[in-house]
Amino acid sequence: MNLDWSVVWDNLPRFWDGALMTFWLAVLTMALAIPGGLILAFMRLSKIWIVAKSATAFVEFFRATPLILQIYWAYYVLPAYFDVQLSQLATAIAGLGCNISAFNSETFRAGIVSIRLGQWNAGRAIGMTDAQVMGRIVLPQALMRVLPALASTWVSLFKDTSLVSIISVADLSYVSLKIRTESFRIFEVLTAMAVIYWLMGYPQAKLVDWLHRRYKVAE
């Protein structure tokens, strides 16, 4: 096999730009999907039927259909039939944001219902409103409890951002596949792509593991 790694070194600035885009896509998506997931979780726990059911419908739709279809649908159907014009980047973030919000809402909801009723009673017994008990007693414990689950969502999200390359958002995948097409250096380019994803993803996974150990709530 005749390998020529110069294609990687020569295109380093382009890989760098793609990697940055991947990073920011994941960060912005999570910045939307944490509040989004919380809102959906609170809606699903609501006693008002229509609020709970509409959140359930949203969550079940986004969890049960492929992300790639959601991105295509947002990119082609929304502008054509609903007169919504979003840039490719905005479409990508909106699609990923809705999808990850749906997954996060299930994580948050599981965390909230896992806090035992006695904690609610203890908070109420000192005169707190239910909102205060939720905000100061239940949610902080629930969030720490679900940190590992959120972390795995983050790591999958980081890799799933590659799907937005199908609508020409210049992330690491899009850039890499483009360089491959231009240079025909399939082995070198795809290997470089894998190494860059791993170099970015592995420390994040480790950092999240550390956060989990550091903020574990002992009972």
Place this chain on the structure above:
Amino acid sequence: MTGSQPKQRRVGDASAPILALERITKRYGVLTALEDVSLTVNRGEVVCLIGPSGSGKSTLLRCANALETLEGGRILFEGSEVHAGDPKSARAVRQRMGMVFQNFELFPHLTVLRNVTIGPTTVLKLDQAAAERRAKALLAKVGLSDKASAHPAALSGGQQQRVAIARALAMEPALMLFDEPTSALDPETVGEVLSVMKALADEGMTMVVVTHEMDFARRVGDWVVVFDKGRVLEEGPPKQIFETTTVARTREFLSHLGWHGESTLGASAQALADKEDIAR
């Protein structure tokens, strides 16, 4: 008070009761937890509720603290009716009533100090410094000044329960409810919790205590109420219940607990005796 029937004198019966349960009924589905129960608690009085497990004692405390809605009757606290279904009314009651749970229910994510300050800062809107001063004084009172910055998980059961008592006292309640406060404890830590409770009673705190500690009920209680199957079987001063009862079911219950009319020298009795020696 001059009732039409002859009544036994009770602590604090010169003024209106702080808590009055009037013929309350509480059901969970088909299960009747409390049936037509009436009970009064006077200011400064220590009322102990005893009886077999599942006889409705804990349910009664939860009803008093507006954590349960009633199927019948009403509850008056400081002269006004408790409405568990109305969040505002329920909160007003709970602010004035401290509650201590069998399983402590400290907030595990907060330090001991924060567990005690969180009520005053969030509910009473006390500023942080004032709340901390109050909390530190209360932690000193329950003998845990050195644990202020620890998290609950680092404490023994007895220590956690003492923090829970301090947390309830931080709201400066008019009445304290204790729901089997020593039932989940290792035997060697029961005494330290009972000592704190006795000290509180000696200061004149009004207390309702659900307990299986008969020594405590006899020595600290001013009034004892015996429950069975969701009803009040008998009530009276400790002497009547523990020494001269004529109710067969009360005698049967007490003998099941190994009570034969006089104090046993168990760990808790010894701790209370020690406490009295120290006070002297």
